Amino acid sequence: MSWTSQDKQAKDIFLVHSQFNDVHNEKTLAIDQFLAILDPLNVSTHYESAINLQTFGLLFLAADSNQKGYLNLSDWLLFTRTLNDKDGEFHLLYKFFSKTHELPFKSFVQSIGDFNKKIEVSSDTQQSLPFDWSQIKQTLNHDQVLSYNDFLVLLKSLPQEKLKQNFQSLQNKSSLSQDALLLILKENFGHDKVSQSLLTEQLPKLLPTFFAKDNYSFSDLSVVVNAFQSFDLVNALVHDSGKQSFTRDDLHALVNNPVSATFNSSTITPREIDFIYDLTSLNASGASSLTKEVITQTLNPEFANRASILLFRKAAPAVAKKPEAHANINPILVSAYNFGLGAVAGSIGATMVYPIDLIKTRLQAERSISKYKNSFDCFAKVFKAEGFRGLYSGLGPQLIGVAPEKAIKLTVNDLVRKMGTNPVTNQISVPWEVLAGASAGACQVVFTNPLEIVKIRLQMQGNVKNLAPGVQRMSAVQIVRHLGLFGLYKGASACLLRDVPFSAIYFPTYNHVKSGLFGFDPNDSTSTLAIWELLVSGALAGMPAAYLTTPCDVIKTRLQVETKTTETAYRGIAHAAKTILREEKFSAFFKGGLARVCRSSPQFGFTLASYELFQGLLPLEKLVGQTNSASVTANGANLTQLATAESPAVQVPTIAVDIPLNYHYKSKQAVKMLLDINHNFANFNYEAYAPKYLSRK
Numbered sequence: 001m002s003w004t005s006q007d008k009q010a011k012d013i014f015l016v017h018s019q020f021n022d023v024h025n026e027k028t029l030a031i032d033q034f035l036a037i038l039d040p041l042n043v044s045t046h047y048e049s050a051i052n053l054q055t056f057g058l059l060f061l062a063a064d065s066n067q068k069g070y071l072n073l074s075d076w077l078l079f080t081r082t083l084n085d086k087d088g089e090f091h092l093l094y095k096f097f098s099k100t101h102e103l104p105f106k107s108f109v110q111s112i113g114d115f116n117k118k119i120e121v122s123s124d125t126q127q128s129l130p131f132d133w134s135q136i137k138q139t140l141n142h143d144q145v146l147s148y149n150d151f152l153v154l155l156k157s158l159p160q161e162k163l164k165q166n167f168q169s170l171q172n173k174s175s176l177s178q179d180a181l182l183l184i185l186k187e188n189f190g191h192d193k194v195s196q197s198l199l200t201e202q203l204p205k206l207l208p209t210f211f212a213k214d215n216y217s218f219s220d221l222s223v224v225v226n227a228f229q230s231f232d233l234v235n236a237l238v239h240d241s242g243k244q245s246f247t248r249d250d251l252h253a254l255v256n257n258p259v260s261a262t263f264n265s266s267t268i269t270p271r272e273i274d275f276i277y278d279l280t281s282l283n284a285s286g287a288s289s290l291t292k293e294v295i296t297q298t299l300n301p302e303f304a305n306r307a308s309i310l311l312f313r314k315a316a317p318a319v320a321k322k323p324e325a326h327a328n329i330n331p332i333l334v335s336a337y338n339f340g341l342g343a344v345a346g347s348i349g350a351t352m353v354y355p356i357d358l359i360k361t362r363l364q365a366e367r368s369i370s371k372y373k374n375s376f377d378c379f380a381k382v383f384k385a386e387g388f389r390g391l392y393s394g395l396g397p398q399l400i401g402v403a404p405e406k407a408i409k410l411t412v413n414d415l416v417r418k419m420g421t422n423p424v425t426n427q428i429s430v431p432w433e434v435l436a437g438a439s440a441g442a443c444q445v446v447f448t449n450p451l452e453i454v455k456i457r458l459q460m461q462g463n464v465k466n467l468a469p470g471v472q473r474m475s476a477v478q479i480v481r482h483l484g485l486f487g488l489y490k491g492a493s494a495c496l497l498r499d500v501p502f503s504a505i506y507f508p509t510y511n512h513v514k515s516g517l518f519g520f521d522p523n524d525s526t527s528t529l530a531i532w533e534l535l536v537s538g539a540l541a542g543m544p545a546a547y548l549t550t551p552c553d554v555i556k557t558r559l560q561v562e563t564k565t566t567e568t569a570y571r572g573i574a575h576a577a578k579t580i581l582r583e584e585k586f587s588a589f590f591k592g593g594l595a596r597v598c599r600s601s602p603q604f605g606f607t608l609a610s611y612e613l614f615q616g617l618l619p620l621e622k623l624v625g626q627t628n629s630a631s632v633t634a635n636g637a638n639l640t641q642l643a644t645a646e647s648p649a650v651q652v653p654t655i656a657v658d659i660p661l662n663y664h665y666k667s668k669q670a671v672k673m674l675l676d677i678n679h680n681f682a683n684f685n686y687e688a689y690a691p692k693y694l695s696r697k
Contacts, residue, residue: 059671116678131165140153158676195301223272230276352602358392360599413503440503510538
C-alpha cells in the first residue's frame with residue numbers, strides 16, 4: 001500500500017498523542033488519547049452538544065478490532081484510512097457490527113440487543129421506544145447476509161420506519177400528546193441533528209400555536225420531521241442568496257424559486273416553510289424580518305461551537321512542539337556554530353582523559369619484558385621520569401583530529417540510521433543499528449589514522465630517549481615529513497579493524513541504554529534526558545565497546561609504533577597477531593584494556609557536558625545579535641488566541657501537528673448514525689465497559 005500524505009499526517013498525530021507501552025514494547029493510544037484526537041476541543045463537554053464525549057469510544061471499539069484495549073500504529077492507520085474515505089463513516093459502522101467482514105441481519109439485530117445489556121454496566125439505560133426490526137427486514141426483502149449496499153439501504157430506511165413505529169406505540173385515538181410528540185423528536189433528533197435549545201425551549205412554545213391544538217396526528221409529526229430534514233437545504237439557500245434579511249414571503253420565494261427548485265432534490269411544502277419561519281422567529285425578538293445570522297443560529301445545530309471548530313488547533317493532553325533551534329539564522333552560521341562547539345567540547349573531553357590514553361599506549365607497546373606492572377605503575381613511572389608534561393605528549397594531533405573525527409562519525413551514523421528506519425513505525429532493527437555504527441567507524445579512519453600514528457610516535461618518545469642514545473626527539477611536523485603520505489596510513493587496516501567494531505557496538509548500545517534505562521523516546525521531540533543520564537548512558541555504552549575491541553587496538557598500536565632494532569618487525573595484521581600470541585601469550589591482546597575503558601567511557605561524558613555548558617553560556621542568537629522570539633507559553637505549551645464574534649477570546653495549547661477537522665466531523669456523523677440505530681448508544685462509557693467485556697475475545 002502506498003504511503004500517502006494522509007498516512008504521514010495520521011502517523012505524526014499518533015506519535016504526538018501516543019505513549020510508549022513497556023509491556024508491548026511499542027507506542028500505543030489509550031481510550032483517553034483517542035478521544036482527545038477525535039474531539040480535541042472537547043466540544044461535547046464545553047459546548048452545547050447532546051453527544052457525550054464517551055460516546056466516541058464506540059469508534060474506539062471499531063478501531064480496536066482485536067479487543068486489545070489499545071491501538072497501535074497499524075490500528076490507527078487503518079482507522080484513519082477508513083475514516084478518510086468518501087463514505088468512511090458508513091464503512092466504520094459496517095465494521096463496527098461486522099467483525100468478520102459479513103453481516104447477517106439476524107446477528108445485526110442481536111448485537112444491538114446484546115449491546116443494550118452491555119451498556120447497563122455503564123449507566124442507567126434510558127428506555128428506548130419499542131421497535132420491530134422485522135418491518136425493516138421486509139423492506140430489505142431478505143433475511144440473509146447484509147452486503148455493504150444493503151446496510152446503506154437499511155440506514156436510509158430506518159429513520160422513517162422508527163417514526164412510524166414510535167407514533168403507533170404512543171398514539172392515543174390516532175393522535176399524540178405534546179409530551180409524546182416531543183419524546184419522539186428527542187429520541188430521533190436529539191443527538192445534534194437539531195440544536196438542544198430548539199428541542200427543549202423553542203419547539204414546546206411553537207407546537208400549540210402553530211398547529212392550534214394539543215394533540216397531534218401523524219401528518220403533524222411529518223411536517224415537523226420534514227422541516228427538520230430541510231434545515232440544511234434552507235440554510236444553504238439563505239447563505240447563497242446574497243440577501244441579509246428575509247420576510248416570510250422572501251423565504252417562500254427563495255425556496256420555491258424555479259431555478260432553486262430545479263436543483264433541489266427534495267420538495268419543501270409551504271406548510272413546512274411556514275414552520276421553519278415561525279420557529280426561527282422565536283429567536284428574532286419580534287422583528288418583522290429574519291436576518292441571515294438568526295436563521296443560521298436556529299437551523300445550524302453546530303452554531304454555538306462553530307467558532308472553535310473553525311479554529312481547530314488544540315489537542316489534549318497537548319504536547320507542545322519544540323521550537324526549531326536557530327530557525328531564523330543562516331544555515332551556514334548554524335553549521336559553523338555546531339562544528340565549533342563540537343570541536344571545543346571534543347578537545348576538552350580528549351584533554352581530560354589524555355593521560356589515560358598515553359598510559360594505554362605505553363602498556364600496549366611493551367612486548368615480552370614490560371617495564372610496567374600495571375596501569376597505576378605505568379602512571380607513576382611516567383610522571384616520575386617525564387613529569388606532568390610527559391603525560392600529555394602527543395596531545396596536539398589529538399586535538400586537531402577530534403573535530404573532524406566526531407563530525408564524520410556522527411553524520412554517517414545518523415545517515416545510515418535514517419536509511420534503515422521504517423517510515424511507518426519509525427523503528428530501526430538491530431542489524432541496521434550495527435551497520436550504521438560500523439559505517440561511521442569505517443569512515444572516520446580517513447582522519448583518525450594519520451593523527452593516531454603521529455600521536456603514538458609522540459607518546460612513545462619518552463622511552464626512545466632512554467633506550468636509544470643518539471636518537472633525537474621529533475616534533476609532530478618532523479614525524480609527518482619522516483613518514484610521508486603513505487607512512488601516515490601505516491596500520492590503517494588495523495585502525496579499521498578497531499574502529500568498525502567499536503562504533504558497531506557503541507552506537508546501538510548507547511541508544512538502547514538511553515531508551516531501556518531512562519525511557520528516552522527518539523520519536524518524541526519532547527523526550528529529553530538530564531545531563532547525568534546522558535553521561536551514564538555514554539559511559540555504559542563505552543565500556544563493552546572499548547574492552548571488546550582492545551585486541552584490535554593492541555595490534556594497531558604495535559603496527560604504528562616505531563619498531564626498535566631488537567624487536568620483531570610486524571609485516572601485517574595476521575603476522576602481528578601470530579607473533580604476539582607466540583611470544584607473549586593471549587593475555588597480551590588485552591594490555592591496556594582497563595585504561596582503555598577508563599578513557600573511552602568518561603571522554604564522552606566530558607565532551608557532552610562541555611557542549612551543553614557552552615550552548616547555555618554562548619547561545620548562537622546572542623553571538624549573532626538576534627533575539628529569540630519565543631511565543632507566550634503556559635505550563636510548557638505554546639498558546640494560540642482564539643476569538644471570534646460568536647465566541648469569547650480563549651487560549652488553548654497548540655500541538656506539533658494540526659488535527660484535521662475531518663476527523664471530528666466524520667466521527668461525529670458516524671456516532672449520530674449509531675444513535676439513529678439505537679438511542680441507548682448515547683449512554684456508552686468505555687471505562688465501565690472495558691473491564692467486563694474486553695477480555696472476552
